[in-house]
Structure formats: structure tokens, C-alpha cells
Amino acid sequence: MNHNIVILGSQWGDEGKGKVVDFLTDKADAVVRFQGGHNAGHTLVIKGEVTKLRLIPSGILHEGVQSFIGNGVVVSLDALSIEMNELLERGVPVFERLSLSEACPVVLPIHVAIDEVREEALGDQKIGTTKRGIGPAYEDKIARRAIRIGDLAHPEKLKAKLKVLLDLHNFTLKNYYRSHLQFDLEETYLKLLNHAKTILPMVCDVSAKLNDIRKNKGKIIFEGAQGTLLDIDHGTYPFVTSSNTISGTVASGAGFGPCYIDAVVGITKVYTTRVGSGAYPTELFDEIGEHLGKKGCEFGTVTGRKRRTGWLDLVALRRAIEINSITSICLTKLDVLDGLKELKVCVAYELDGKEVHYPPYDNADYMRCKPVYKTFIGWSQETFNQTEYEKLPKAAHDYISFIEEFLDVPVDIISTGPERNQNVIVKSIF
Structure with missing residues (x-):
């Protein structure tokens, strides 16, 4: 069986x-x-x-x-x-049925922005991604700088990690892709804390x-x-x-x-x-x-x-x-x-x-x-x-x-x- x-x-x-x-x-x-x-x-x-x-x-x-x-x-x-x-x-009683790992990396809005400008820059050689920020999020995971679900339980640690990540990607957007898009630390941080109220009880x-x-x-x-x-x-x-x-x-x-x-x-x-x-x-x-x-x-x-x-x-x-x-x-x-x-x-x-x-x-x-x-x-x-x-x-x-x-x-x-x-x-x- x-x-x-x-x-x-x-x-x-x-x-x-x-x-x-x-x-x-x-x-x-x-x-x-x-x-x-x-x-x-x-x-x-x-x-x-x-x-x-x-x-x-x-x-x-x-x-x-x-x-x-x-x-x-x-x-x-x-x-x-x-x-x-x-x-x-x-x-559907989602909270009763769904759990997620604290080790899941988080896809941030800045990942979506990078995905979009990168595909646009590739022109005819574009990969054909869904532009959902998946690739950039996995890149941060492998580079060991990802924000993970478990980080939401530690606000001070979260903000420090988030600053490093946003500084890097904002720099890339502005100086490499010549994009006007920039993401604010405080705004992104507060959005994550808001999500934490819902998500953390589901972590296991x-x-x-x-x-x-x-x-x-x-x-x-x-x-x-x-x-x-x-x-x-x-x-x-x-x-x-x-x-x-x-x-x-x-x-x-x-x-x-x-x-x-x-x-x-x-x-x-x-x-x-x-x-x-x-x-x-x-x-x-x-x-x-x-x-x-x-x-x-x-x-x-x-x-x-x-x-x-x-x-x-x-x-x-x-x-x-x-x-x-x-x-x-x-x-x-x-x-x-x-x-x-x-x-x-x-x-x-x-x-x-x-x-x-x-x-x-x-x-x-x-x-x-x-x-x-x-x-x-x-x-x-x-x-x-x-x-x-x-x-x-x-x-x-x-x-x-x-x-x-x-x-x-x-x-x-x-x-x-x-x-x-x-x-x-x-x-x-x-």
C-alpha cells in the first residue's frame, strides 16, 4: 500500500x-x-x-x-x-486547515519590480516569466539574505535584514536598470508586520x-x-x-x-x-x-x-x-x-x-x-x-x-x- x-x-x-x-x-x-x-x-x-x-x-x-x-x-x-x-x-476554513513553514522565503514587492524590469531589458531574449518576483526571491534565498516567514516574529531583526536587502535592490534598480522604482524601508516593514498578525499563528x-x-x-x-x-x-x-x-x-x-x-x-x-x-x-x-x-x-x-x-x-x-x-x-x-x-x-x-x-x-x-x-x-x-x-x-x-x-x-x-x-x-x- x-x-x-x-x-x-x-x-x-x-x-x-x-x-x-x-x-x-x-x-x-x-x-x-x-x-x-x-x-x-x-x-x-x-x-x-x-x-x-x-x-x-x-x-x-x-x-x-x-x-x-x-x-x-x-x-x-x-x-x-x-x-x-x-x-x-x-x-472554506483556511485557518483550520493550512500551515506553513517558518523557513519559507518571502517574495517582496521589490522582487516583482526586478522581475519586470529584467524581462523588459532582455527584449527578444526574455525568459517568459510570470513577472511575479519568483526568480529574484530564490536568488536572495541562495545568497542567504532572504526575509523568511520566521523573521516576522522578530521585528528588530526583520528591519535590519530588510534594510540590507532593499538597499541592494534599490541600488540595482536605479543604477543598473535605470528604473525610477524605489522601495521605502518603513513602508515595506510595516506591511510585513501587518501580515505577521495573520501569518504567524499558521506557522509550524x-x-x-x-x-x-x-x-x-x-x-x-x-x-x-x-x-x-x-x-x-x-x-x-x-x-x-x-x-x-x-x-x-x-x-x-x-x-x-x-x-x-x-x-x-x-x-x-x-x-x-x-x-x-x-x-x-x-x-x-x-x-x-x-x-x-x-x-x-x-x-x-x-x-x-x-x-x-x-x-x-x-x-x-x-x-x-x-x-x-x-x-x-x-x-x-x-x-x-x-x-x-x-x-x-x-x-x-x-x-x-x-x-x-x-x-x-x-x-x-x-x-x-x-x-x-x-x-x-x-x-x-x-x-x-x-x-x-x-x-x-x-x-x-x-x-x-x-x-x-x-x-x-x-x-x-x-x-x-x-x-x-x-x-x-x-x-x-x-
Whole structure:
């Protein structure tokens, strides 16, 4: 029996992780975010009601389930406050269900300003960030000058640390980026103290709490943000996010040892999308790409940006399987392929006349990769809302079976719609 599972994106994000986490939370005792920030958006649809979460784990809607924000997450207190208030207005008892680590770095307004001017300065070479200040906040963490949640409990220490940080970034804004933006110490300090009244009662030792749950045989879901191919080390650098998005980050981002993890579920869209710049060999610019984007509602939860769309890339997916030690796959948006006469799956790349079976780490090389496709017959039968595997069309069976055989990983769940219970359960995850 699996007790502690990691659920993460195996592509460039936007695979439908939130829905799957929410669905599986019925059997969980806790759900944990362990990396990223409010640049990650998870959309849940329950009985027609849409909930968009950015920082708070997708398990927050479940009674009796604890939600944790681990130390690996960078937290915008403004964004967290807005999100909490949205849930409170709907009657969700956030203060009873949510806790966060005192070691979480804080995303400040000055981080947002730096993110914005930096992207503008890059011009055509921009990364395509959400401009939420995530990257600069992680930079301060690594440079050991970050303001952390725990600092809010020590006003004098907080003000001294904040002065050092603001002096540096104000100087950078003025003298390097020639920006008129400057951030006042007293104003920023008072805003943090105001947030402290709400936040500090929610602070706990997340690592200790999670290990208590583990020792008592409880079930924990670790909810990844973004996707594997946006990982700062293993993604399409520099067009990546600023955190490690892979399963190994659970250990550092939540204080939960890797040997305690029982399963890693890779959420995988039946086609591929990405937002922002960077290599994307299977990207489509034709009517098929338009179909995938329109039928799949491919717009960012956080930014509303239109996503790039393309065929399923098994070369990139193989990398994700291996570096995450993915034990099973959840295929999402199968119904989006309904009605297509022909489907293609990328099984290799061609680079400089040679066949390549792993994505290059160098983005320039990756940009030159051309997809080698295997073609499948599509299906006309509707799979939307289907919950029985046997009732899926034979062409869908063939498509799914090929994915399993190519990657040597089973497909345990198939999502056939945005609602919580629109799934084919091949095998129980818990």
C-alpha cells in the first residue's frame, strides 16, 4: 500500500495536476506544496464550480485534510492573503486547515519590480516569466539574505535584514536598470508586520508534522508545481523556472526523506503544451495546434497567456520518467483528442543528421532538434466523461498501450474531463 506519494508534472507544466491532487485527496491526511510560488496555478472544477489556486495546496477544499506549504516554496504574503480571503468568502476554513513553514522565503514587492524590469531589458531574449518576483526571491534565498516567514516574529531583526536587502535592490534598480522604482524601508516593514498578525499563528515545523503523520501511518500527497521540463537543473535552461520541480525536491523542500516516498505519479497531458520561450520540437502552428488549444482551453491559470501546443513528446517524457523515478502515469485531457483522424507521437529527435533519444541540455541544440514521429489512427467516439477503460475506443487503447510500452511505465489513471470524478481508474494509486 502506498502512503506517501508525489504528484508532479512530467512536461512543461499545465498538465492538470490540481484536479488529480484534489481527486486523490479524498484518501489523504495531508497535502503539501514543496517548491515554486504563486507563479503556479492549479484549476479545480467541482460540480461546475471553478477554484483557482496559486500557493495553497489543492487539498484545501477537503474537510479533515491538513494542507502544508513547505520551506521550498517562496511566499508572497500579498498573494497568499488574497487567496486565503477568496476561500474564506466561500466558507472554506483556511485557518483550520493550512500551515506553513517558518523557513519559507518571502517574495517582496521589490522582487516583482526586478522581475519586470529584467524581462523588459532582455527584449527578444526574455525568459517568459510570470513577472511575479519568483526568480529574484530564490536568488536572495541562495545568497542567504532572504526575509523568511520566521523573521516576522522578530521585528528588530526583520528591519535590519530588510534594510540590507532593499538597499541592494534599490541600488540595482536605479543604477543598473535605470528604473525610477524605489522601495521605502518603513513602508515595506510595516506591511510585513501587518501580515505577521495573520501569518504567524499558521506557522509550524512542517518537516516534524509530516514525519509525525508518516509515523502514524497517515497518507501524504506532495503536490508539485510547474513541470519537470521547467526544472532549473534539468529543464530547457535558461527558459525554466527558478526552482527544482522534480521529485527529489520533496526532501529539501518539505524536509521529508526520499526513502519515505512510496510512489511518484507523473501527470502527463496526451499532447504537449508550454508557456513562455524555449525549445519545443513538437510545437504545431497549424489547425491541429489551434484545435488542441481551443478544445483543451489552453490558457494559463495565473497569467491567462495562450499556451503553445503540440504533439506528445515521448523523448522529453522519458527524461522525466527517469529523473523523477516515476512509478505510474496519469494521462489527462484524453477527450481533447476526440475527433482527430490522425495522431502523432514523437519517438526520437533528429539533430545534425543523427537520431537522438534524450533531450539536449543545451537549449540552442534543443532548438535544432526535429521530431521523429510515429503516427496513429484517431477515433471519432467521444471519450468525454468516460469512467470505464473497456468502453474507450480501440484506437485510444492502442495509443495508451504504446505510451506504456515505450516508457515502461503503467498508465494508472486517465482523465476524461475537468471535473473531479471524470476519470478512468485503471489501478488505485493509494
